[in-house]
Amino acid sequence: MTTVMWFRRDLRMVDNKALARAFQDSEDVLCVFHLNPEQLTQEYSSSQSAFLQSVEHLRQSLAKEGIQLYLLYGELEESFDQLRQVLPNWTDVYFNYDEAGYGRLRDQRAATYFRTHGIKIHAFQDHYLHGSQDVKNQFGKAYKVFTPYYRVWRALPKEKPVSVDLSFARTIELNQDPETLKIFNRLWEPLSFYHPGTEVALTKLDSFIADKLENYQVQRDYPSINGTSQLSSHLRTGEISIRMVFDAIIHYIPSDAQETFIKELAWRDFYNMVYVENPRQKGEAIQSQYKDIEWDNSLDLFNLWKKGETGFPIVDAAMRQLNTTGWMHNRLRMITASFLTKDLLIDWRWGERYFQQMLIDYDPASNIGGWQWVASTGTDAAPYFRIFN
Numbered sequence: 001m002t003t004v005m006w007f008r009r010d011l012r013m014v015d016n017k018a019l020a021r022a023f024q025d026s027e028d029v030l031c032v033f034h035l036n037p038e039q040l041t042q043e044y045s046s047s048q049s050a051f052l053q054s055v056e057h058l059r060q061s062l063a064k065e066g067i068q069l070y071l072l073y074g075e076l077e078e079s080f081d082q083l084r085q086v087l088p089n090w091t092d093v094y095f096n097y098d099e100a101g102y103g104r105l106r107d108q109r110a111a112t113y114f115r116t117h118g119i120k121i122h123a124f125q126d127h128y129l130h131g132s133q134d135v136k137n138q139f140g141k142a143y144k145v146f147t148p149y150y151r152v153w154r155a156l157p158k159e160k161p162v163s164v165d166l167s168f169a170r171t172i173e174l175n176q177d178p179e180t181l182k183i184f185n186r187l188w189e190p191l192s193f194y195h196p197g198t199e200v201a202l203t204k205l206d207s208f209i210a211d212k213l214e215n216y217q218v219q220r221d222y223p224s225i226n227g228t229s230q231l232s233s234h235l236r237t238g239e240i241s242i243r244m245v246f247d248a249i250i251h252y253i254p255s256d257a258q259e260t261f262i263k264e265l266a267w268r269d270f271y272n273m274v275y276v277e278n279p280r281q282k283g284e285a286i287q288s289q290y291k292d293i294e295w296d297n298s299l300d301l302f303n304l305w306k307k308g309e310t311g312f313p314i315v316d317a318a319m320r321q322l323n324t325t326g327w328m329h330n331r332l333r334m335i336t337a338s339f340l341t342k343d344l345l346i347d348w349r350w351g352e353r354y355f356q357q358m359l360i361d362y363d364p365a366s367n368i369g370g371w372q373w374v375a376s377t378g379t380d381a382a383p384y385f386r387i388f389n
């Protein structure tokens with residue numbers, strides 16, 4: 001059995017379902033990361049740089065264990081054709097699948113390819129505490145608003161972290177094509193404000209629990225206080241698993257703060273489910289009556305908003321935080337999104353795309369979900385005239 005472990009947004013060696021099983025089941029394992037030009041931009045994007053910096057970090061961490069992370073670059077099927085040439089005995093593939101957005105379409109294409117070539121698929125739901133099909137109402141339908149979803153979500157048992165034994169199997173090493181490595185290195189630049197890796201994530205989790213959790217439900221409302229976990233970029237790359245975060249938090253004495261934090265983790269699952277239910281949500285309003293809003297869309301105002309030069313101090317501070325650190329406090333994401341859509345009357349899709357370019361924690365489901373919630377075109381039960389002051 002010759003296995004490929006295909007890493008995606010699960011860039012860690014601990015508590016990784018696909019990785020654990022690949023090493024458990026297989027005799028020979030090759031670890032792979034695929035760079036798909038369809039997903040990459042040549043323009044400056046702190047979001048892309050951060051993600052690829054995390055890939056590089058994983059590559060180096062695996063190398064320390066004597067394991068190669070083999071990079072592929074190119075169109076999906078062509079890349080796998082190339083891989084089959086250098087790995088002719090390839091029989092099995094392991095990966096943690098995506099349920100929504102581009103990742104879902106990519107996985108469907110990949111599945112067709114693997115079936116055609118007789119490669120056995122082992123796919124796992126790893127990125128969320130509960131996948132999109134786990135939480136349904138009494139009629140077996142998906143929830144449209146968060147509160148009833150959360151009640152059901154909270155009562156469901158949660159999976160424990162799984163252990164990964166890297167010593168189980170032999171790993172395969174191939175000659176890395178130098179051209180692919182060159183392309184990879186050109187696609188990102190090290191960001192001084194970005195610190196990737198599982199160790200960094202675990203340290204943040206520990207210090208959040210030790211210093212911030214107790215007052216989380218109050219302090220998370222104040223953007224000037226460093227009162228949240230700042231784990232989002234690590235959850236986005238998968239440098240830390242959602243099971244590890246939940247498991248660490250749930251062991252603490254039950255409190256309002258703990259419940260508030262757990263609720264935030266549930267929002268992440270909720271928005272994934274919403275994206276599965278509304279596959280076109282990146283381009284169009286979830287609520288059909290808001291599909292044809294006539295936005296003012298002033299390019300000048302949009303540019304001032306992007307630069308943090310609107311003259312509204314809290315909006316400008318928030319946008320400058322985004323531009324210089326790639327991260328923005330949740331309350332400020334709400335304020336800046338509300339200001340763009342409801343004060344400047346600019347299409348939420350413009351804002352969503354700018355966040356996609358800049359956020360080191362960019363996650364399509366949460367970002368689109370957040371933007372549509374604030375713009376009142378999405379899952380918020382409150383009507384369009386709610387405006388953040």
Ligand code: FAD
Nearest residue numbers: 228229230231232264267268330333362363366367370371
């Ligand atoms: P904490 O308060 O410590 O929360 C812990 C974790 O819970 C976060 O890391 C995140 O994974 C999850 N979480 C918290 N709040 C939310 C939420 N409202 N929706 C979904 N998950 C949540 N989050 C992203 O991860 N990526 C995005 O691209 C993103 N875009 C957003 C855009 C808008 C307009 C809005 C309003 C929110 C967006 N969020 C996004 C959600 C939220 O703002 C961030 O997850 C949070 O600010 C990250 O900081 P933290 O890790 O310190 O959060």
